[in-house]
Structure formats: C-alpha cells, structure tokens
Amino acid sequence: MSPLPLPEIAPDTQAAPKAARARRIAVVLFNLGGPDRLEAVRPFLYNLFRDPAIIGLPAPFRQLVAHLISSRRDKVAQGIYQTLGGGSPLLPNTLAQARALEQQLWDAGTVRVFVSMRYWHPFSDAVAHDVKDWEPDEVVLLPLYPQFSTTTTASSLKDWQRAAKAAGLTAPSRSICCYPDEPGFVAAVAKLIRAGLEDAAPHGKPRVLFSAHGLPEKVVKGGDPYQFQCERTAQAVVKSLRIEKLDWVSCYQSRVGPMKWIGPSTDEEIRRAGQDRVPVVVVPIAFVSEHSETLVEIEHEYRHLAKAVGVPHFVRVPTVGVEPAFILGLAGLVRQALIRTSGGPVMCGTGLRLCPAGKAGCPQPASGA
Ligand SMILES: C=CC1=C(C)c2cc3[nH]c(cc4nc(cc5[nH]c(cc1n2)c(C)c5CCC(=O)O)C(CCC(=O)O)=C4C)c(C)c3C=C
Numbered sequence: 058m059s060p061l062p063l064p065e066i067a068p069d070t071q072a073a074p075k076a077a078r079a080r081r082i083a084v085v086l087f088n089l090g091g092p093d094r095l096e097a098v099r100p101f102l103y104n105l106f107r108d109p110a111i112i113g114l115p116a117p118f119r120q121l122v123a124h125l126i127s128s129r130r131d132k133v134a135q136g137i138y139q140t141l142g143g144g145s146p147l148l149p150n151t152l153a154q155a156r157a158l159e160q161q162l163w164d165a166g167t168v169r170v171f172v173s174m175r176y177w178h179p180f181s182d183a184v185a186h187d188v189k190d191w192e193p194d195e196v197v198l199l200p201l202y203p204q205f206s207t208t209t210t211a212s213s214l215k216d217w218q219r220a221a222k223a224a225g226l227t228a229p230s231r232s233i234c235c236y237p238d239e240p241g242f243v244a245a246v247a248k249l250i251r252a253g254l255e256d257a258a259p260h261g262k263p264r265v266l267f268s269a270h271g272l273p274e275k276v277v278k279g280g281d282p283y284q285f286q287c288e289r290t291a292q293a294v295v296k297s298l299r300i301e302k303l304d305w306v307s308c309y310q311s312r313v314g315p316m317k318w319i320g321p322s323t324d325e326e327i328r329r330a331g332q333d334r335v336p337v338v339v340v341p342i343a344f345v346s347e348h349s350e351t352l353v354e355i356e357h358e359y360r361h362l363a364k365a366v367g368v369p370h371f372v373r374v375p376t377v378g379v380e381p382a383f384i385l386g387l388a389g390l391v392r393q394a395l396i397r398t399s400g401g402p403v404m405c406g407t408g409l410r411l412c413p414a415g416k417a418g419c420p421q422p423a424s425g426a
C-alpha cells in the first residue's frame with residue numbers, strides 16, 4: 058500500500074507576527090558644559106564667547122573678540138575652578154540626572170538618556186553620533202534650562218540640529234523649549250527653600266533671594282523671554298510655599314563684561330539685606346544642578362559679601378539636582394512630548410502659554426500674564 062499522500066500545506070500567506078520591538082526613545086539633556094580641568098578653562102571660554110548667541114558680531118570679529126575675552130578671563134576663571142578642585146562638577150551632576158530620569162521612564166519604552174553640552178565635552182557632534190548608533194525611533198530634546206533664552210536653549214537646540222544633520226540622524230525629534238512653572242520643578246525648589254527658611258528663622262525674618270543667571274539688558278530688550286520666565290518661576294514657587302507675608306525678591310547674578318545687565322543684581326540685594334539686617338536665603342532658580350555659579354559665586358563670594366555687609370545669617374539653597382519631584386517633572390515633560398502628535402516640533406514644557414508673543418526663539422504665543 059502506497060502511503061497516503063501528505064496533505065499539501067498551503068504556504069503561510071500571513072507572515073508570522075514579528076516580536077514587537079519596544080519603541081526606542083532617546084532623550085537628550087542639554088546644558089552649558091564646564092571645563093573638566095584647568096587647561097580646559099580657556100578653550101571652554103573661547104567656545105562660549107565665539108557663540109553668535111552670546112556675542113552678536115559678524116564672523117571674523119567674533120572669533121577675535123572671543124580670543125581676547127577668553128585670554129583675559131582665563132586667570133579669574135581658573136581661580137574659580139581651582140576652588141572646585143580643578144574642574145566643573147556640571148557633567149557628573151548632569152549624568153546623575155540622566156540616570157535618574159532613565160529610571161523614572163522605565164515604562165515609556167526602551168529609553169536611553171544622553172547628555173550633550175554646548176561649550177565643553179561631550180559636544181553635540183559626538184553625542185549625535187552616539188544617538189544615531191543606538192538607532193532610536195524617536196528623539197526628545199530636553200534642555201536643562203527651565204527658562205527659555207536665546208543664549209542657552211536656542212543656542213543648544215540650534216547646535217544640536219546642525220550636529221544631528223551632519224551625523225545623519227534622521228529619527229523624528231521633538232523639543233521641549235521651557236518649563237518655568239512645571240509643578241514638579243516648583244515643588245522641588247519649594248521643598249528645598251523650606252529647609253533653608255528653617256535654618257534662617259532663628260536669626261530674624263528671612264528674605265528669600267531668587268537668584269538667576271543674568272543676561273545683558275539688550276538681549277532681553279531684543280525680545281528674549283528669559284527674564285519674564287524667571288519671574289514666573291519665582292512667583293510659582295512663592296505661591297506653592299503658602300507662607301503669609303513672605304519677604305522675597307528676584308535678582309540676577311554672574312554678570313560678565315562691561316555691558317548693562319538685567320537687575321537688580323544679587324549683590325545689590327545682599328547689600329540691601331545687610332542694611333535691613335535681615336537673614337537671606339539665596340535660591341538658584343535658573344540652574345538645576347551645582348557648578349561654579351552656585352558652589353563658588355553663591356557659596357563663597359555672596360556668603361563673604363553677606364558677612365561683610367552685616368547680613369545676620371546666610372543660607373544657600375541647593376539646586377534641585379536629582380530631587381524626586383524634579384525628576385518626575387522632567388519625566389512628565391518627556392511623556393507629554395511623546396504623545397503630542399501635531400503642532401510642530403517645539404513645545405513649551407508645561408503646555409501653558411508662557412512666552413511673550415513673537416519673542417525671539419520661543420514659539421508660544423502671549424499669555425497676557
Ligand atoms: C540660565 C543659565 C545661563 C545663562 C542665561 C547664561 C548666560 C550667559 N553666560 C555668560 C558667560 C559665562 N557663563 C559662565 C558659566 C556658566 N553659565 C551658566 C549658565 C548660563 N549662562 C552655567 C551653568 C555656567 C557654569 C559652568 C560650569 O561651571 O560648569 C561662564 C564661565 C565662568 C566664569 O568665567 O565666570 C561665563 C564666562 C554670558 C556672557 C551669558 C549671556 C550673554
């Protein structure tokens with residue numbers, strides 16, 4: 058007996074479903090960068106001052122001016138970084154934030170958080186190659202500047218777009234432009250201030266100095282929304298503190314060069330507190346991790362000034378760093394960016410209308426606030 062013919066098996070017309078690959082999301086954090094050793098101070102300064110977002114001169118003059126300023130400021134700046142053990146802690150602190158954010162986004166897909174710096178390593182060119190090699194499906198660009206400025210946010214994002222193009226990174230990207238009153242950020246700052254107020258209270262009724270990095274006045278007059286957004290942050294934090302008759306003021310630190318910068322300056326406010334004999338609680342609101350501006354300028358220079366002008370007690374409030382509420386807030390911004398399907402590539406982090414209409418760089422229309 059011949060064996061029964063085997064039934065012909067029809068070829069599978071529906072391809073077996075491939076194991077679904079989790080969406081790969083690259084998040085890129087941006088910050089200014091800082092020299093990692095004393096010999097890096099001068100080239101770091103040169104990179105900063107040759108940025109057209111910082112010095113608005115045409116090409117050959119800008120490089121010349123950058124060369125002159127970086128040579129002249131080298132010694133002073135080296136002294137600052139010497140106090141920090143020879144280099145800036147900005148990169149290690151930002152990497153810690155990257156790891157914390159990665160953990161917070163464990164359920165959003167396969168997420169990897171990269172760090173890109175504007176004026177010192179790791180530069181956007183190298184990071185764009187790393188991101189490309191990782192083969193993401195989407196990229197979320199998240200500047201670690203809560204308040205938008207043409208000198209920081211716009212400069213970083215513009216440089217990233219150039220580097221991404223040069224690296225052949227074609228995955229779609231979404232940018233977060235600002236988050237001055239994002240609730241997690243505000244809650245983290247408020248929590249740290251409460252501890253500072255407790256420390257200062259035995260010395261009198263404290264005054265809170267919300268100190269942000271300054272900007273030349275002409276940048277703000279040209280439409281930069283940074284100062285407007287710094288004030289928004291301060292107001293949001295004060296509101297969340299719910300302290301009756303809190304004594305507070307916004308002020309600006311880190312002035313460099315001969316131009317007029319926005320005010321009041323933090324040192325003016327420290328002198329006023331000395332005249333009024335009130336303790337001060339200095340809160341950095343435009344920096345989200347520690348570096349020279351907080352650990353040297355606030356901790357050493359302003360503390361010293363406060364003592365000299367008769368301020369009865371001085372408290373430096375730490376930056377938000379890896380405070381859980383802040384990291385949760387950043388994760389929320391990334392999730393918001395990922396679910397957004399329309400409206401262009403750039404968004405205000407809070408989804409609120411926070412930036413004055415038609416102002417340079419920020420796409421959000423006026424809030425009327
Ligand atoms: C909110 C953040 C910042 C704004 C806005 C900003 C504008 C700005 N900065 C300079 C010049 C310098 N900045 C320097 C250091 C520095 N600046 C920021 C942030 C902002 N800058 C950070 C985080 C740091 C610290 C870097 C580190 O230590 O890791 C310096 C170098 C230090 C020094 O020499 O004092 C300079 C110079 C300008 C001119 C400017 C706007 C036009």
Ligand SMILES: [Fe+2]
Nearest residue numbers: 089270311350
């Ligand atoms: Fe700066």
Ligand SMILES: [Fe+2]
Nearest residue numbers: 234235405419
């Ligand atoms: Fe914005």
